[in-house]
Amino acid sequence: MLVAKNKVMSAPAIETENLTKEYPHGFLNLKKRTSLEGLNMQVETGEVFGFIGPNGAGKSTTIKLLMRLIFPTAGSARILGKPISDIEMHRDIGYLPEQPYFYDYLTAAELLDYFARIHDLSAADRKERVQRMLKKVGLETAGKIQLRKYSKGMLQRVGMAQAILHDPKIVILDEPMSGLDPVGRREVRDIILELKHEGKTVMFSTHILSDAEMLCDRVGVIVGGKLRGVGAPEQLVDVKTQGMEILFELAGQSVAPVLAKATRSGDRYRLQVPEAELYGAIEQLRAAGARILSVAPVRATLEELFMNLVEADRAQAAAIEVSGK
Amino acid sequence: MKRVGVVALNTFREAVRDRVLYNLLFFALVMMAASIIAGQISIGIEQTVIVTLGLSAISLIGLLIAVFIGVGLVSKEMDKRTLYALLAKPVRRWEFLLGKFGGLVLTLAVNTAAMGIGLFLALMYVKSTPEQGDATILVAVYFIWLKLALVVALALLFSCFTTPLLAILFTAGIYIVGLYVQELRNLPMQVMSPGMTAFTKYLSYLMPNFENFNIMSMAAHARPVPGSLIAQNTLYAAVYCSIVLTAAVLVFSRRNLK
Numbered sequence: 259m260l261v262a263k264n265k266v267m268s269a270p271a272i273e274t275e276n277l278t279k280e281y282p283h284g285f286l287n288l289k290k291r292t293s294l295e296g297l298n299m300q301v302e303t304g305e306v307f308g309f310i311g312p313n314g315a316g317k318s319t320t321i322k323l324l325m326r327l328i329f330p331t332a333g334s335a336r337i338l339g340k341p342i343s344d345i346e347m348h349r350d351i352g353y354l355p356e357q358p359y360f361y362d363y364l365t366a367a368e369l370l371d372y373f374a375r376i377h378d379l380s381a382a383d384r385k386e387r388v389q390r391m392l393k394k395v396g397l398e399t400a401g402k403i404q405l406r407k408y409s410k411g412m413l414q415r416v417g418m419a420q421a422i423l424h425d426p427k428i429v430i431l432d433e434p435m436s437g438l439d440p441v442g443r444r445e446v447r448d449i450i451l452e453l454k455h456e457g458k459t460v461m462f463s464t465h466i467l468s469d470a471e472m473l474c475d476r477v478g479v480i481v482g483g484k485l486r487g488v489g490a491p492e493q494l495v496d497v498k499t500q501g502m503e504i505l506f507e508l509a510g511q512s513v514a515p516v517l518a519k520a521t522r523s524g525d526r527y528r529l530q531v532p533e534a535e536l537y538g539a540i541e542q543l544r545a546a547g548a549r550i551l552s553v554a555p556v557r558a559t560l561e562e563l564f565m566n567l568v569e570a571d572r573a574q575a576a577a578i579e580v581s582g583k
Numbered sequence: 584m585k586r587v588g589v590v591a592l593n594t595f596r597e598a599v600r601d602r603v604l605y606n607l608l609f610f611a612l613v614m615m616a617a618s619i620i621a622g623q624i625s626i627g628i629e630q631t632v633i634v635t636l637g638l639s640a641i642s643l644i645g646l647l648i649a650v651f652i653g654v655g656l657v658s659k660e661m662d663k664r665t666l667y668a669l670l671a672k673p674v675r676r677w678e679f680l681l682g683k684f685g686g687l688v689l690t691l692a693v694n695t696a697a698m699g700i701g702l703f704l705a706l707m708y709v710k711s712t713p714e715q716g717d718a719t720i721l722v723a724v725y726f727i728w729l730k731l732a733l734v735v736a737l738a739l740l741f742s743c744f745t746t747p748l749l750a751i752l753f754t755a756g757i758y759i760v761g762l763y764v765q766e767l768r769n770l771p772m773q774v775m776s777p778g779m780t781a782f783t784k785y786l787s788y789l790m791p792n793f794e795n796f797n798i799m800s801m802a803a804h805a806r807p808v809p810g811s812l813i814a815q816n817t818l819y820a821a822v823y824c825s826i827v828l829t830a831a832v833l834v835f836s837r838r839n840l841k
Binding site for chain 1: 585586589590593596597600601663664665667668669670671672673674675837839840
């Protein structure tokens with residue numbers, strides 16, 4: 259487990275205690291497959307929390323457990339200090355399912371109106387909110403088209419609109435970027451940031467790590483049904499140990515020893531050196547007549563951390579299989 | 584309860600948009616054909632032909648809708664995952680289930696009422712002298728609707744814990760058994776062991792008695808329906824539906840979605 263330095267804030271918006279989900283399978287359902295194992299996690303009020311992990315890691319399972327679409331084998335969860343079975347508390351939650359699909363015989367405006375009725379909003383309020391939400395997700399011109407004619411990306415936008423329609427305090431989004439083109443992803447990112455500015459708590463799952471790095475105050479990394487680390491993205495990856503990268507141009511040939519370590523593409527070279535050797539390398543390059551274009555710290559990305567955890571998990575699974583446990 | 588109504592109206596809207604009510608055109612054709620045939624055969628049995636054919640068509644069309652759409656009410660939503668966003672909202676699972684049931688029963692009410700009125704008009708058209716007992720066919724249509732509501736409840740219950748195909752088979756199976764409940768009770772006792780006799784007897788009381796709702800011959804002969812029968816059938820359908828729906832709610836409330 260990675261060490262995480264969490265900020266101390268007010269009562270958590272979402273907290274889970276030993277949340278576990280097992281699925282029976284095999285002959286007569288005698289075998290058990292653990293999809294989520296003893297999840298203890300807190301999402302603080304007002305933060306953007308990214309839930310990251312590979313496919314099948316337990317992200318959607320956790321979110322579905324929180325939404326009571328499935329029921330835990332063990333453990334419990336609370337949202338806004340209330341047990342998740344408290345149905346009235348669900349007024350304060352917005353939820354976008356993974357790969358959302360809605361009643362395709364309705365138009366986007368009708369669907370949003372239907373959900374607004376479920377939330378018991380007045381007729382005038384419904385009308386105003388539906389229009390505002392359609393505009394917000396860029397569907398104001400498509401609001402009167404039946405959803406059966408919508409593309410996957412458009413459905414994702416409708417899903418986003420229904421999640422925030424009733425002005426919830428907590429927004430839980432399951433893979434909100436999937437199926438979206440770069441423009442759509444940018445728009446979803448903007449909406450998430452807007453929700454954060456409005457003081458809402460946002461929890462979203464993703465396997466697109468750059469989105470998590472860009473948006474999240476904290477992330478939780480889940481692999482193989484277990485939470486492997488929680489913290490701010492920069493806390494989870496160590497900046498210092500990775501060294502520095504120098505990008506430079508060098509016309510012609512040179513015999514400077516430092517060049518042996520550089521990778522070349524055309525006239526441009528890229529060189530990674532430990533931080534302590536940075537100035538020495540720059541001196542050598544200057545002496546060789548190189549033009550230095552940039553010097554930047556090499557950060558271990560969340561992706562590397564993520565890949566390491568996944569590899570470790572696979573190695574462990576393989577070891578268990580070999581030993582026959 | 585308000586949310587039950589919202590879900591029910593949306594279910595009704597789905598049926599309308601999926602062109603379920605188009606079957607009324609088919610029924611209109613059946614009634615026109617029946618009127619022509621009845622006009623060509625001897626006077627006296629024209630009422631029997633029209634009423635028998637009309638009520639059978641109303642019942643059959645209604646049954647097809649009740650079973651096939653009834654089974655799909657919940658299973659389709661689970662399959663397409665359209666209920667995920669809904670159930671995360673402040674909606675209890677029983678509200679969703681009752682709403683779906685209410686929506687289809689409302690659809691069937693509109694459908695059977697339209698067909699019932701059509702049948703009544705066709706009857707008035709071929710008959711030279713209307714009589715008081717002709718209103719019996721409206722009661723017969725009401726009974727068919729009660730029967731359909733019960734079938735929808737059964738289809739909903741089965742679809743909550745099994746696959747759509749099995750749910751259709753179970754519902755159809757219970758319907759067929761339910762048509763012969765009376766025969767089950769009167770099976771010749773001497774051919775069966777006492778244990779078997781008791782079993783079939785209890786089974787016959789457990790099964791819904793669909794034959795109770797059949798007053799086709801009364802309608803065909805324009806005999807008036809006693810008020811007690813109307814009250815008895817209404818109560819029977821209401822109680823039986825409540826029991827089946829309670830069972831469906833118990834199953835569905837514990838169900839893990841995919």
